Amino acid sequence: MPELPEVETVARGLRPILQGHRLDRVITRRPDLRFPLPDGFAQVLTGATIKVLGRRAKYLIAETDRDVTLIMHLGMSGRFVMDDTAGTHKHDHVIFETAGSTVAYRDPRRFGFMDLTADPDHHPMLSILGPEPLDDAFDAKVLLAGFKGRRTPLKAALLDQKIVCGLGNIYVCEALFRAGLSPERQAATLGPKRAERLVGAIKSVLTEAIEKGGSTLRDYAQADGTLGYFQHSFSVYGREGEACPGCDCDPARTGGIRRIVQSNRSTFYCPRRQK
């Protein structure tokens, strides 16, 4: 599902229609997504105005004018639709209506969830998150501190939202490729120079992806239905057997981009360029 660039794109798409607008009606079509919706979910939100629609890691955070903040996670297949199909689809589980718009949360796999909290800073799922990768505070020093004592592969360490948040399977593969680092290298073996390169790669790949409206794969699209374009810029993700864009070796001879499984998930990388 959506990783940081996609969630940021969704937040930007939803902001014009939700931020500053009152929720006239909130409809829940089932009592649970990944977790049960909190008690009184629709009643608490009905009539509330969304003051700020923000993002933290892969979470959308909607502060209201009441003593409650709505936290939303898109899981793997969650998206918001606001075209004229909103509310008609089998997997439209939650529907928000304002004076001007109908927005449906559509999520076939239901790995996403929503929660209400009076105190987002101490919400159990937000309080454990590591630094935002695009913040200036996230630098090589911070990354090295997170990697300290970790024998786990770089791939798994970067997926750990407590070390740095917002990265998922795609952007970890892409960042490691840009940094020229093997996904199998133990995290704690990184020195300052390589850490610096990795931080730069993470920031650049996320920034470029946001600029292109995120990546559109399978069922993800921006809130207004338009498509992201960053998937065309993938160097390694989903490109098993293709030529590595960073070296000019012949894929027929070298096998090209390799796919391996780490932490039960696919990793794509170039074994010649990433050490």
Add this chain to the structure above:
DNA sequence: AACAAGACCTGCATGC
């Protein structure tokens, strides 16, 4: 504490 594997759920592409 750190780590790997399993769990959750649906839809789609592939191969027989």
Add this chain to the structure above:
DNA sequence: TGCATGCAGGTCTTGT
């Protein structure tokens, strides 16, 4: 055509 298999952008939970 039907059926089985494997795969998918996440992350919490379990067990070592």
